[in-house]
Amino acid sequence: MTDSPHPLRAVRGEFVHFLADPAAYGDNALEHFVDGVLVVRDGHVAELGPAAAVLTKLPAGTPLTDYRGKLILPGFIDTHIHYAQTDIIASHGEQLLTWLEKYTFPAEARFADPAHAAEVAAFFCDELLKNGTTTALAFATVHPASVDALFTAAQRRRMRLIAGKVLMDRHCPDFLRDTAARGAAESKALIERWHGRDRLLYALTPRFAPTSTPEQMRLAGRLFAEHPGVYLQSHVAENRAEADWVARLYPEARSYLGVYDRFGQLGARAVFAHCLWLDDADRRRIADTGTAISFCPTANLFLGSGLFDLGRARALGIRVGLGTDIGAGTSFSMLQTLSEAYKVLQLSGQTLSAASAFHLATLGGAHSLYLDGRIGNFLPGKEADFVVLDPRATPLLARRSAGCTTLGERLFVLMMLGDDRAVAATHVLGEVTWQRPE
Known part of the structure; x- marks a missing residue:
């Protein structure tokens, strides 16, 4: 631990973020850790990787928030x-x-x-x-x-x-x-x-x-x-x-x-x-x-x-x-906005994959604002803003998510059926700023 107002801390869960635009780079644009750990130092990303590798390097006493069973994406x-x-x-x-x-x-x-x-x-x-x-x-x-x-x-x-x-x-x-x-x-x-x-x-x-x-x-x-x-x-x-x-x-x-x-x-x-x-x-x-x-x-x-x-x-x-x-x-709700974006494009004879949708809401938005050097994904040095999504937030979400077999399908279900109820927590600079009442 440091004397910083934003000390070293870690978050465990399933992480999804983008390194590029999936519309151009396909599966290589996305990084996914089914069981990952994000390490935050002074409000910024220090490391993201598989839990088995990252946990062994954490100093003793590092606070760890466990969100296993939930999806964590950039804010x-x-x-x-x-x-x-x-x-x-x-x-x-x-x-x-x-x-x-x-x-x-x-x-x-x-x-x-x-x-x-x-x-x-x-x-x-x-x-x-x-x-x-x-x-x-x-x-x-x-x-x-x-x-x-x-x-x-x-x-x-x-x-x-x-x-x-x-x-x-x-x-x-x-x-x-x-x-x-x-x-x-x-x-x-x-x-x-x-x-x-x-x-x-x-x-x-x-x-x-x-x-x-x-x-x-x-x-x-x-x-x-x-x-x-x-x-x-x-x-x-x-x-x-x-x-x-x-x-x-x-x-x-x-x-x-x-x-x-x-x-x-x-x-x-x-x-x-x-x-x-x-x-x-x-x-x-x-x-x-x-x-x-x-x-x-x-x-x-x-x-x-x-x-x-x-x-x-x-x-x-x-x-x-x-x-x-x-x-x-x-x-x-950005989830509801993504749902409507999908429908707009359907009316135009276009389609929007779940990966492209969530890229628009995270790294794509950061790129449009010339802020992709600071926010938008979990690369080291980025500001540690992120959202924790619960695929079991409602009975319908839980039922539909249980039948999903791929990450893309799970993300698509979240954007079509999710809203603010699917947000379990929001972190700004690594710290909880909103948490859903249990």
Whole structure:
């Protein structure tokens, strides 16, 4: 034992993680230990290997948590989510633009109250952890205090979180409207206050092209260029009516994506949600610039927006992660989100293997965020975030899992039938941050 606040500890169970993308490398992309031990030192992976080999090397007295009978994977990574929309999840029956007016804007207005922001942020982070999600890229609201609240809640839980203040200076209610200058100044102050603090990172956040003037878009692009390591997140081509609106607002742009490109908002650490109504010229531009896409299946189905073409994105080498997109998305659970991703692709004549699905939720998400050097698998030196899944969490899961003969089948059953009840525990930097009551 050391005097470190995060001493040497070990975890035993069945481990699954990815070294590469199974869609490209097949079985060689996955590492599986039926009975493995993960050694964690100071919150980082020290070693992962077969229990018989690793246990003999552990110093006497090393704390050992035994999760045998359960599957342990790297913590899930949510690449697109709105924390301020937590309370409007499952609001009935609109498409995108009406959804914003009817539900989103009134809900986000409440975040002018720091106490409300703090209460929602705490619930939001706890809900992520309850579902096995240890890293998220999140939208706040236009209010700087909403960003402070979210980063404070994540910092207390030692989560890796990327977030930013929404930029919105037109085509929105007066009570949520900033100005180009004020939005840029507040964003810069938030970058200086939070970016790189513990495990927190900042994302410049124009909501989408219609709600920002050309001047605001220009200033956001300039801040993105001036602050290396900062992220940029937005939406593009989610809905056909939205895409038509952008074409009227920016007639000089070749496409919706071209608006962001014109203002210097593509590149490494830029993440755009949805990307449903793009052509191949747009997709190639995304690939060439190292920009990433967040695939948000539950929201796309719920709002009737369209079906994401994962196959084409993969063929062009685009970085893709998975997003729950709460609150148009219908579940915090990455397992449920994977289930809907499978169905979206089935409707498109594509398929999603269990290995590819869990890669999207772990190492693939980390790769899309340029964080695969820090999180996403159990290689030595990585931050030790992981989720413990129970294949017997419900009677149906237990019954179906008992009949499985391969790892792939067991993982597929978990993603089709699992939800937060299947999460037995979530660890952040090696330590339990949520545990299912027994």
